[in-house]
Amino acid sequence: MFPAPIEKAPASAQIAYKVALPVALFIWLLPLLAIFVTSIRPAADINAGNVFGWPSNFQLIENYATVFRTSDAATYLWNSLRITVPTVIISISLACLAGYALAIYRGFRWALPLFFLFVAGNFVPFQILMIPVRDLSVRADLYDTITGLVLFHAAFQTGFCTLFMRNFIKALPYELIESARIEGVGEFKIFWYLVLPLVRPAIAALSVLIFTFVWNDFFWATVLIQSDELLPITVGVRSLNGQFVNQWQLVSAASLLAALPPIFMFFAMQKHFIAGLTLGATKG
Incomplete structure (x- = not known):
């Protein structure tokens, strides 16, 4: 095999x-x-x-x-951080809670249909959502705001994160949960003190993946952000091209600067990332 x-x-x-x-x-x-x-x-x-x-x-x-010196690259980098970090925190927090419920509450008969719903959402091409999402953000007064982009990314990434976390949590020995319940431990304490420490490598691996996905986003930043002062670095590099002259040396430099944070994120969490990808690969 x-x-x-x-x-x-x-x-x-x-x-x-x-x-x-x-x-x-x-x-x-x-x-x-x-x-x-x-x-x-x-x-x-x-x-x-x-x-x-x-x-x-x-x-x-x-x-x-x-x-x-000639662009707002520092502002663009800061905007990317303002978009990416809250998205990672919100997506993974919701995914851990939803993954715990879908994996542990076996008596909940809607757990499998809800799980399939999360899975099906990952197969929807995000391009077809452009007009509905833009109209919704305009009606909710979230268009051209960092908050609107964060909420959209968090909503869109939570489905994949839930799929990821549910599978890891379900691989844990169910006897651990039952033993804690017999001892009278509350559900939130089981989740916080028992389950989360065991899936920490999976959370680290997922954090690296979502950080990279959101940081490198270009499409939704173009659709939902209009003001130059709110652009992330992936879109802001276009400002380095003049009206009549393309300054490719500056665009290349800015592109490499934009690629550095995900690289640093990966190397900082490389140990946990690899452990998360191989968690549950062997028995015993």
């Missing part, structure tokens, strides 16, 4: 694997390397057609400093 470890493969296969892996990694990282080289390239190179060649000189500090 699972592929055999490379250590058990023939010597020729191991050599081919060791040669192919760095090549595949370089090809995979090649677009990112190209963006980085563009971000430190002077504008004269791009205007002269030297897009893929070696830069005539390196302007690492100049280009990245220009991003903050």
Whole structure:
């Protein structure tokens, strides 16, 4: 069912694997390397057609400093944090509560239909919701606000988060819950002191995923935000292009800056992220 470890493969296969892996990694990282080289390239190179060649000189500090000097990149980054962090907190909090109810309350006959409803919501193409969501945000006076974007992201991500958390909580030994109930422990204390510590790796893995999803959002930020001072960094990088001249070196620099927070988030929680992905993969 699972592929055999490379250590058990023939010597020729191991050599081919060791040669192919760095090549595949370089090809995979090649677009990112190209963006980085563009971000430190002077504008004269791009205007002269030297897009893929070696830069005539390196302007690492100049280009990245220009991003903050000529645009509101700091404001855009702050807006992205204001959108992403509350969304992660709200989505995961609701998902843990809903996942606990759907996984533990076996006598609740609507648990399975509700779970299927959460699953079905993940298959709805979000593009078809553009007009209804925009009209709803206008009627609720939430259009062009950070709050409206946070509430929408939280509502949209909670379905996936509930699916994720319900499966992890259901994998826990049900005898632990029954033992706590026999001892007279309340449901909230069981949830807070027993269940949450056991699924902490899953919460960490889910936090990294949702943080990345919401931080990299471009579509809904374009649909629901109109004011320049409220734009997240994924949309705000467009302001670095002039009316007649595209400053690709600045756009590339801003794009790399926008990619740094999810990368830092992953490495900060890498241990818990990997543990969360492998939680329940083995028995015993």
